[in-house]
């Protein structure tokens with residue numbers, strides 16, 4: 472018999488977190504089919520705020536783009552298309568052991584309204600102002616709770632999970648990058664975006680995190696990246712103990728880690744990491760770093776991110792050909808520059824343009840997804856566990872671990888223009904900031920020279 476979530480079920484679901492597009496709830500009830508699951512609900516913008524995944528079906532051009540994956544284009548339901556995108560495109564690329572595409576479960580409007588009411592007080596104010604539960608949806612996505620291990624014989628063991636949003640792990644080298652944007656070849660998009668976010672008040676401090684360290688494949692650099700994420704977690708690093716968040720921003724970003732947060736975290740680790748005060752956090756960060764390194768999971772993610780090989784400066788031209796609109800970028804550049812650099816992109820076949828944009832959007836998903844790694848101490852040596860394990864020297868403990876990707880959502884085709892605009896804004900702001908700093912340095916040294924004379 473098919474389950475339909477009704478108003479009476481809403482109380483069993485508790486707030487877990489959210490991003491820009493979805494709300495996630497954990498299960499606290501006793502229905503066996505829901506134990507160990509989370510529910511992902513789509514959000515709808517509140518009046519006047521920026522639009523999100525609102526259309527109910529794929530557009531004509533999106534159908535063209537994903538035409539090779541029949542299931543995706545056959546469905547008239549956008550949420551289902553998103554789920555099929557994870558199943559048929561992201562999962563084979565990243566590895567099916569790391570990806571759970573979930574299952575859609577019908578839900579009544581009353582269920583969604585009731586859930587919305589129950590959780591509103593726990594949501595960050597900025598998220599509440601931007602969006603609410605989309606009560607027009609008639610289903611929700613049910614997926615494994617990746618902050619826990621599936622129920623079995625190990626219930627007594629605590630489970631600690633880390634969520635990492637690693638963002639883009641490479642510097643672009645496309646020949647289509649405009650000269651004015653050359654800085655993109657040497658400074659990561661994450662670092663440049665930090666400057667803009669700080670300027671716009673979206674973050675309170677620069678993140679110390681460098682995605683190039685995280686994706687470097689070097690154990691020491693990965694360790695550095697993890698320590699930096701712990702110092703400045705923003706929305707890139709969270710920790711859960713037995714499914715409850717113990718570190719990082721709930722539903723949004725977090726401020727930099729201070730003495731008090733460090734102390735609380737060190738205390739919370741007591742039940743899972745052995746060691747004296749002041750040592751447990753260090754051991755835990757080492758555990759995370761070694762797991763990222765040993766699992767090799769980011770190598771695969773990097774490959775998928777690199778499907779964006781032309782950069783938005785190249786892919787945007789293919790986009791305009793797909794949607795059969797005049798290229799606004801070439802138009803803004805003027806005829807001469809266009810003929811020199813971008814004509815080749817406008818002379819390729821439609822299938823080639825489709826491949827460029829398709830790969831770009833798959834890469835965009837890979838640059839925005841997160842990784843959840845869960846650990847539990849393994850008491851009985853090495854036998855019988857289906858999970859990988861790792862020995863943590865500082866605490867002299869073995870841990871089972873599992874790795875999963877979350878948030879592998881399909882990006883909308885119309886976002887291409889937004890990507891181009893945001894990229895321009897990030898680079899322009901960063902260039903301006905560097906120029907101002909250089910000018911100030913020059914002025915200071917001129918003044919110092921004058922004083923000396």
Ligand SMILES: O=P(O)(O)O[C@@H]1[C@@H](OP(=O)(O)O)[C@H](OP(=O)(O)O)[C@H](O)[C@H](OP(=O)(O)O)[C@H]1OP(=O)(O)O
Nearest residue numbers: 490491492664706723835836838839880882886893
């Ligand atoms: O553009 P970016 O790099 O800022 O990424 C956006 C994320 O911002 P952040 O990681 O904080 O920088 C943004 O995250 P936040 O809302 O800032 O937590 C979303 O993940 C957004 O994706 P979507 O609109 O939900 O599909 C993300 O948009 P996409 O670029 O992945 O479409």
Ligand SMILES: Nc1ncnc2c1ncn2[C@@H]1O[C@H](COP(=O)(O)OP(=O)(O)OP(=O)(O)O)[C@@H](O)[C@H]1O
Nearest residue numbers: 488489490491492493495509615616617618877878
């Ligand atoms: N399967 C899962 N198991 C446990 N926790 C999860 C799971 N999926 C999501 N979460 C939690 O819910 C939060 C929000 O989920 P998600 O990242 O999918 O939202 P989103 O709106 O798609 O994000 P974004 O803003 O990046 O687009 C995550 O940061 C994570 O803490």
Ligand SMILES: [Zn+2]
Nearest residue numbers: 788798801813
């Ligand atoms: Zn063009």
